[in-house]
Every structure is written in C-alpha cells, then in structure tokens.
Amino acid sequence: MDxxxxxxxxxxxxxxxxxxxxxxxxxxxDIPAQYDITEIDGADFLFSPKGIIAKSEENAAVLFNTEKTxxxxxxxxxxxxxxxxxxKKVGINKILSARNSHVSFINACALLDIEVCWLYPEGxxxxxSGGEYTAKYIDKALDATDxxxxxxxxxxxxxxxxxxxxxxxxxxKHCAYLLIDNAHGSYLKFIKNDNHPITLGADMCxxxxxxxxxxxxxxxxxxxxxxxxxxxxxxxxxxMSVFATTSPSYLIMASLDIxxxxxxxxxxxxxxxxxxxxxxxxxxxxxxxxxxxxxxxxITVDTARSGISSEKLLDCFEKSGITAxxxxxxxxxxxxxxxxxDEDLDKxxxxxxxxxxxxxxARGKSFKLKxxxxxxxxxxKDAFFSDSEEVPxxxxxxxxxxxxxxxxxxxxxxIVSGEVFDENSLKILKxxxxxxxxxxx
Ligand SMILES: Cc1ncc(COP(=O)(O)O)c(C=O)c1O
Numbered sequence: 001m002d003x004x005x006x007x008x009x010x011x012x013x014x015x016x017x018x019x020x021x022x023x024x025x026x027x028x029x030d031i032p033a034q035y036d037i038t039e040i041d042g043a044d045f046l047f048s049p050k051g052i053i054a055k056s057e058e059n060a061a062v063l064f065n066t067e068k069t070x071x072x073x074x075x076x077x078x079x080x081x082x083x084x085x086x087x088k089k090v091g092i093n094k095i096l097s098a099r100n101s102h103v104s105f106i107n108a109c110a111l112l113d114i115e116v117c118w119l120y121p122e123g124x125x126x127x128x129s130g131g132e133y134t135a136k137y138i139d140k141a142l143d144a145t146d147x148x149x150x151x152x153x154x155x156x157x158x159x160x161x162x163x164x165x166x167x168x169x170x171x172x173k174h175c176a177y178l179l180i181d182n183a184h185g186s187y188l189k190f191i192k193n194d195n196h197p198i199t200l201g202a203d204m205c206x207x208x209x210x211x212x213x214x215x216x217x218x219x220x221x222x223x224x225x226x227x228x229x230x231x232x233x234x235x236x237x238x239x240m241s242v243f244a245t246t247s248p249s250y251l252i253m254a255s256l257d258i259x260x261x262x263x264x265x266x267x268x269x270x271x272x273x274x275x276x277x278x279x280x281x282x283x284x285x286x287x288x289x290x291x292x293x294x295x296x297x298x299i300t301v302d303t304a305r306s307g308i309s310s311e312k313l314l315d316c317f318e319k320s321g322i323t324a325x326x327x328x329x330x331x332x333x334x335x336x337x338x339x340x341x342d343e344d345l346d347k348x349x350x351x352x353x354x355x356x357x358x359x360x361x362a363r364g365k366s367f368k369l370k371x372x373x374x375x376x377x378x379x380x381k382d383a384f385f386s387d388s389e390e391v392p393x394x395x396x397x398x399x400x401x402x403x404x405x406x407x408x409x410x411x412x413x414x415i416v417s418g419e420v421f422d423e424n425s426l427k428i429l430k431x432x433x434x435x436x437x438x439x440x441x
Contacts, residue, residue: 017321018344024187024337025214025255026344035254038247046071046248047241056257063263064189064223066198068233072206072220073252074244076183077104079206079222082240083151083179084108086204086232089239092148092177096141098133099371099413100153102181103406106413110384110404116416117145124368126292126302126330128428129157129410131371135166142174149177154197155184157410158300158331159293161195168201177228183208184295186221187337190263190270191296203228212297212337214262216255269338273297277336280345284352288359292331299334304367307360316355320347326409330366369428374419378440380404383418386440393429396421399439407432 019026037043044051053071061069072078081104087095094115097105109116119141121131138150150171154162164180171178180197182188186207189196197205205223209215222240224233274296281291281299290305303310310327317324326333334348377400378386388402399421404413414432415425421437429437 015321017323018340018347019323020334020336020340020344020348021323021325022208022212022335023210023215023217024212024335024339025210025216026337026339028339029214029216029255029258031216031251031255031258033251035251037250043250046073046253047237047244049237053253056253056260059260059264060221060256063260064196064198064221065226066223067226067228067230068224068236070222070224070236070240071248071253071256072222072240072244073218073248074220075210075218076181076206076208076220077102078240078244079220080104080181081108081111081243082222082236083204083206084112084114085239085242086235087149087177087179088112088114089235090229090231094145094147095149095151095179096138096145096147096176097151098131098153100129100131100156100410101151101412102153102183103404103408103411103413105151105181106380106404106406106416110380110417113379113381115379117141117147118373118416120371120373124370126366126368127158127328127410128369128371128407128414128432129153129412130160131156132160133162133167135163135170138167139170139173142170142176147176149179151179151181153181153183155182155188155295155298157184157326157412158333159184159295159298161185161294164197164200164202172201177203179203180205182206183220184211184298184335187212187270187297190267191274192271198223198225204232209256209259212335213259214255214337214339215259216249216252218249219252219256219259221256266338273336273338273340276342276345280349283349287352287356289352293333297336299336301332301334302366303330303332308355308358312358313355316351316358319354320351322348322351367431369431370424371428372422372424374415374422374425376419378418380417383440388438389441390436390438392436393421393426393434396437396439397423397426401437402440403438405429405434405437407434 044053180202182205290302293300
C-alpha cells in the first residue's frame with residue numbers, strides 16, 4: 001500500500017526550506033514518540049488534573065498572569081466553544097460579535113442556541129477575515145442591544161489588531177464580558193510591550209500556542225483573567241470536557257509543558273525576533289511592498305498595491321525554498337516565530353529583492369469587498385438543525401442558509417445559518433469559488 005501523506009511530509013521536510021506558516025515550531029522541536037502515552041498511573045487527567053498536568057497548567061498561568069490557564073490539545077476551536085458555553089452557564093444568551101469570527105464560534109452558537117448580534121466592518125475590506133472594529137462602534141452597538149458579552153478576533157488572519165484597552169473600557173461601562181479570539185497572538189505576551197489580550201483587559205481569550213510558539217499543532221490555551229467572574233475559572237474544566245476528546249494527546253501536552261520553560265527563559269528571543277522582523281518589514285517597505293499587517297510577527301503583502309501578482313511573488317519565494325502561510329489574488333501572508341533563524345530572514349529579504357523586478361510602476365487597486373448584513377430569518381440553531389439540501393448558488397437566492405458557509409483558511413463565514421441568501425452574499429461566495437450551498441428545505 002502506498003503512503004501518500006507520509007511521502008509528502010518526508011519530501012517537504014527533506015527540502016529543509018523556510019517555513020513561514022504554522023506551526024510556530026517551524027519543524028525545529030523534537031518530541032519523541034515515546035512520550036505518546038495515555039492516562040497511566042501518575043500521568044494525571046486533563047479534565048480533572050491534580051498532578052503533573054495541574055502543575056504544568058499552573059506554570060502557564062504564572063507566565064500569562066491569569067487566574068487560570070487551561071491546556072487544549074484540540075486547538076483554539078475547543079477553547080472557543082468552551083468560552084461560549086461558559087457565558088451560557090452564567091446566563092448570557094446573546095453575544096455581540098464581529099463578523100470575522102472563526103467558524104468554531106458559529107458552531108458553538110448553533111450547539112448552544114446562542115443569539116449573535118453581528119457587527120459588520122465599516123467600509124470595504126480586502127478579505128472576509130478583515131475589518132476594523134473600534135471602541136466607539138462597539139459602544140454604539142452595545143447601546144442598541146442587550147448583549148451580555150462581546151466576542152472579537154484580534155489579531156485577525158491578515159494581521160489587523162484591535163484597540164483592546166479602549167474596547168475593554170467600553171465593555172466594562174456596559175457590564176459586558178469581553179472575549180478575544182487571540183488564536184494568532186500567544187507570543188504578544190512576550191514581546192517588548194506585553195500586548196496580550198488578558199493584560200489589556202479581556203475577560204477570557206484563546207491562544208493557539210501552536211500557531212506562533214514552539215508547540216505542536218493543536219496545542220492551545222484558554223486563559224481566564226484574574227479580574228473576571230470567578231465562576232468562569234470554577235466551571236471551565238468541566239465545561240471544556242463536554243466538547244473535548246477523552247484521549248488528549250500527551251505529545252501536545254508535553255510540547256505545551258516544554259514551551260513553559262522556553263517562555264520563562266527566552267524572553268530575549270521574542271524581543272530579538274520582534275526587532276529583526278521590524279527591520280525586515282522596513283526593508284521590504286523600502287522596496288515598495290505594501291505590508292498591511294499590524295502584527296509584529298506577520299507580514300501581509302497587499303499584492304495589488306505592491307504592483308505584483310501573488311503568483312509572481314510566490315514563484316520568487318519558491319525559488320528560495322520559502323513556503324507562505326496563505327496566498328490569494330489579493331494578499332500573501334507570512335507568519336514568523338522565534339524559531340525562524342537569521343538565515344531564514346535573510347532569505348526572505350533576498351526573495352523580496354528578487355521579486356522587485358516584477359513590480360509594475362502602475363500600482364493596482366486591491367479588489368475589495370463590501371460585507372452587508374443579510375436578512376436573518378431563523379436562529380442559528382434552528383436553521384442548522386433543520387432538514388437541508390445542497391443547491392447550486394444560482395438557485396439559492398431568497399433561500400435560508402442551513403449550514404454556515406465558510407472559506408478555509410481563514411475559516412470565516414460568508415453566510416451564517418438562518419440568514420437569507422441575497423445578491424451580495426452570492427457575489428462573495430462566487431468570488432471565493434464556492435458554487436453550492438446548504439439551504440433549509
Ligand atoms: C482567527 C482564528 N481563530 C481560531 C482558529 C482556530 O484555531 P485552532 O486551529 O487552534 O483550533 C483559527 C485557525 O486557523 C483562526 O485563524
């Protein structure tokens with residue numbers, strides 16, 4: 001029998017290229033298969049920890065200065081469902097959320113029958129995962145609704161970051177909890193100015209440690225602030241267990257545990273990486289590339305504004321053995337971590353330099369989207385659990401969406417269960433190459 005996955009992985013790792021994609025370890029950690037065990041005597045239980053796991057999670061809580069930090073071996077996706085369920089446990093059934101939320105949040109709302117008041121980005125956006133959401137805008141939205149919590153993504157997939165201190169102040173004024181999807185930003189705790197959502201005033205947040213730290217894929221944290229409702233910490237383990245596997249990976253837990261020691265000892269690696277990536281950002285901007293990321297460890301090239309096609313830029317990267325996190329017609333996303341070496345960064349600069357000759361003087365205009373609120377006819381839960389059928393998008397106009405349609409990555413919805421397909425949503429679906437959708441029968 002052939003082994004197509006293993007063959008692909010072998011050949012990719014033998015290339016020994018520059019990884020500017022997740023996971024943050026960049027292929028440079030070593031966790032042996034001998035560490036892959038189950039809950040044998042002494043190995044503790046992730047969902048009722050009293051021994052080694054409890055101690056390791058306490059270490060992480062000290063590093064992130066939280067009331068409680070829980071490990072997830074199933075990514076931020078598990079932490080997001082847990083945060084939504086914790087809100088429900090304290091009686092919150094309505095959440096104000098930015099539209100660029102990850103699909104796991106929508107899945108949680110479908111399962112838990114939570115109502116969402118969506119915030120849409122003002123103006124046009126480069127991608128459905130983008131959008132600016134200001135404190136003033138959120139203040140107005142909270143005035144107009146009776147939502148008990150606000151759920152936002154910062155940083156987003158393209159590297160935009162929200163003003164969390166100002167948004168937190170607004171949430172406190174309205175007695176609303178602030179939950180942040182910080183999947184892309186675990187490292188923000190360890191750079192020069194601690195920019196982590198919990199430090200900046202969030203009540204809870206999820207971090208995909210695996211995206212930006214030296215942690216195996218799916219290793220993540222759910223952080224609970226010292227300044228929030230004590231019930232969240234008390235209930236968190238039992239609530240998380242409802243959505244989780246009963247066989248959490250010890251390899252992933254080991255990588256989270258080893259990362260604690262790295263984070264405690266290597267603050268200077270984060271500060272050095274921040275400085276080096278800042279200088280790389282400056283150098284590629286001097287070549288004329290438009291980097292729209294506000295994130296210290298991410299470069300997002302707006303290719304139209306840079307006067308080059310994504311295809312050409314990727315060609316240049318490929319010649320230097322560089323693999324990007326993501327690319328579409330509008331943008332190329334590069335994700336860095338402390339595990340990228342100086343040589344990696346030099347290769348990235350050389351590659352941008354080699355792409356310079358393909359840049360057109362006449363800068364293009366990015367293709368932007370206007371995301372408008374579709375009419376909502378059913379609750380997320382009712383539409384999701386209704387009998388449904390898959391239809392071509394030409395036949396979807398006026399029909400109710402059953403299963404939310406997302407594009408992955410960034411796994412952000414174009415249309416959510418219960419909403420009615422309109423001309424704009426169909427146009428966006430086509431733009432992302434989606435030609436069939438699930439509708440309520
Ligand atoms: C913004 C955002 N939130 C949440 C997630 C889910 O994270 P995980 O893969 O750790 O479950 C992702 C994954 O890509 C993401 O980009």
